[in-house]
Amino acid sequence: MAITPPSVRIWWKEPVSKIELSWIIIAFFWGLFMFFMMVYWHGAGEQNLSSEAYQIKPEQYAAKSKAMIDAHTVREENGFPVVRPPPGSDVYLTGRLFNWWPILEFEKDQTYRLHLSSIDVQHGFSLQPVNINLQVHPGYDMVVTIKPDRAGEYGIVCNEFCGAGHHLMVGKLYVVE
Amino acid sequence: MSKNTEFRICPTTGLKVDSAAEKLIKANAVVAIIFLAIGGFFGLLVALTRWPEVHLLPADWFYLALTAHGFDVLLVWIMFFEMAVLYFASAVLLGSRLAGPKWAWVGFGLMLAGAVLTNIVVLQGGSSVMFTSYVPLKAEPGFYLGIILFAVGALIGCFVFFGTLVVAKQERTYEGSIPLVTFGALTAAIIAVFTIASGAIILIPTLLWSVGLVSHIDPLLYKTIWWAMGHSSQQINVAVHVSIWYAIAAITFGAKPLSEKVSRTAFLMYILFLQLASAHHMLVEPGFSSEWKIFNTSYAMYLAVLGSMIHGMTVPGSIEAAQRARGFNKGMFEWLRKAPWGNPAFAGMFMSLVFFGFIGGISGVVMGTEQINMIMHNTLYVPGHFHGTVVAGTTLAFMAITYYLVPLIFRRELMMKKLAQIQPYVFGIGVAGISVFMMGAGTLGVSRRHWDMQFADAILPFDYPSAAFLMMGLNGMFAVLAALGGILFVVVIVSSVFFGRKLAPDEKPSYPEVPPQAAVVSQHGSAEHLRIPGTAMLVAIFFIAFVLYYFVNWKYLSEVWPLS
DSSP: OTTSOOSSTTGGGSOOOHHHHHHHHHHHHHHHHHHHHHHHHHHHOSBOOOOOEEEOOHHHHHHHHHHHHHHHEEEEETTEEEEOOOTTSEEEEEEETTEEESEEEEETTOOEEEEEEESSSOEEEEEETTTEEEEEOBTEEEEEEEOOOSOEEEEEEEOSOOSTTGGGOEEEEEEEO | OOTTOOEEEOTTTOOEEEHHHHHHHHHHHHHHHHHHHHHHHHHHHHHHHHSTTTOOSOHHHHHHHHHHHIIIIIIIIHHHHHHHHHHIIIIIHHTOOOSOHHHHHHHHHHHHHHHHHHHHHHHHTTTOSTTTOOTTSOOOHHHHHHHHHHHHHHHHHHHHHHHHHHHHHHTTOSSSSOOHHHHHHHHHHHHHHHHHHHHHHHHHHHHHHHTTSSOOOOHHHHHHHHHHHHHHHHHHHHHHHHHHHHHHHHHHHOOOOSOHHHHHHHHHHHHHHGGGGGGGGOTTSTTOOHHHHHHHHTHHHHHHHHHHHHHHHHHHHHHHHHHHHTTOOSTTTHHHHTSOTTOHHHHHHHHHHHHIIIIIIHHHHHHTSTTGGGGTTTBTHHHHHHIIIIIIIIIHHHHHHHHHHHHHTSOBOOOOHHHHHHHHHHHHHHHHHHHHHHHHHHHTTOBSSOSOTTOTTOSSOOOOOHHHHHHHHHHHHHHHHHHHHHHHHHHHHHHHHHHSOBOOTTOOOOOSOOOOOOSSOOOTTOTTTOOOHHHHHHHHHHHHHHHHHHHHHHHHHHTSOOBO
């Protein structure tokens, strides 16, 4: 029994039954398959995160974000600047207590270098209803090259607990034709 | 043999039971169940707040309750119970005296002091930082201090366990190799040492930071090391609850492992590979290379997952072999149909096995896939997954073995047998529902750790799909069911332990009823005699579900915006 010492003292020399062995082999190859599936997707799939990231001081990040907002704001909405950066450019989205700053407006099927960072605590970038979720750290600037393929109005929920007003932290992103 | 050691002989198993070990098992188990009650209560408050139509607590209380819930059940309940299991698997199963019972009591005292301190600090309100306490969110120093004290106490417990193995070996209290269950507990204790070391590496500097002696803690570094503790501690749970599956199969059916070699190798894989799991939490963080993520998140090509898949066959397989040896040979599933479903220990154990595999296991592998993680990270899918592993898996298994601990260790007759009989079903179905509906809500994007999915007070509006609200309503209802199951457990066990009829020293407990054991369970490990078609079918169903669900999620991923 499993609660007594093995009845056969030299238990490591006992043969393994066929049915157990078959399952071990199947499970092992399934594991290998799942492993190489991740590698394969880097070549064949379109959803892979880059490892491009930089250490940055919150003030420096805020300054880059401000320069972008000053250059490309097209209108205001509820006190938020709506920024329409040129396709292909570097876009700086800031997570802070308790909003995503600014509102972004992208063109459909264009590519943007989206930078994500926080100027205070950790936040969670949760783009809805697309359901892309990325962790946003203070002191780190993560770059994601993103290509919105459907027009519409999207919400950016904060999905990392960031303090008493966490549930107020909603941002917005437009994708236009 | 130490001169102060007292033993009694267990009338059921014939094992020699050291009274010092027995007292420690009782104390740890009782405190564990008290914290299960406290943490479970906080969990119910959380679920009722996330039920949109109920929305019970105000925001600050919600975040407080969620912090307390995570700490009390994920850490305190489980670790106290694991200490009881370690002492049981060493001193009792090996018929040995416990090494250094005084040290074990010191460990117990530190754990209790730490648990109480952190709870008090959390209830004071200034430390609602969640159980993970990601810097730079800052809790009161007592929050970290309590966790550190608790961990030091647990570490002492692990060394008492190791010491007991040495004592038993030296004093030749057993023949040959240690039992499989003890071996599983040993893997758990080894992983625990690694886990607690990681915790010390990160929480001691964080404590110093919270009192102002350290100026900065890097948030990415914190997260990486914190999860070397946080995720590895879940691997302790897996090793322990798998050991409990084997133990319940042995006590209930006299089941022998199909192959000692295979089962022990599977446990060994946990030690070798499970520590890589910190990467599961770093898949959408800035700066990690894909090579690092793929290697670590897959536990080096899924070798630890392989370990669990092996146990998933060998545990039911050993039960089937034992039942068939008793004559339940009709068709594929007579052995399972005629299993003692009214015995709460067996019922809880079998549900734990099924739910851990189908709900917690499959979802964990899928979510831990490098790219798929980005459509699940920090959504409710995450707590959906780990309620499948830690609650439906670990907690249900711990509850199940408690039904044997009461008569065998506490030496009390179980009270309220009818309630005990339905308890695992009420709790198990409740928790399975919680897991499934949280995963459903997470697939629809709903954030975890979030007070208001309607965003009523946010400046910019956003609406989740109405199906997500339905999911959260169902989650709330099943949480009530699970809470009911939890209350039944606490009531039955606490009443039995304190007011149940004392068993006479030589009395064999009559409940939970154990079927008469086959005199000889067929020679395990030998290919000619082993026939387990029912288990093979169950494993095939599991495998098909796994493959289908895996590809469904790649399909979901392929539909989101291209990004690189």
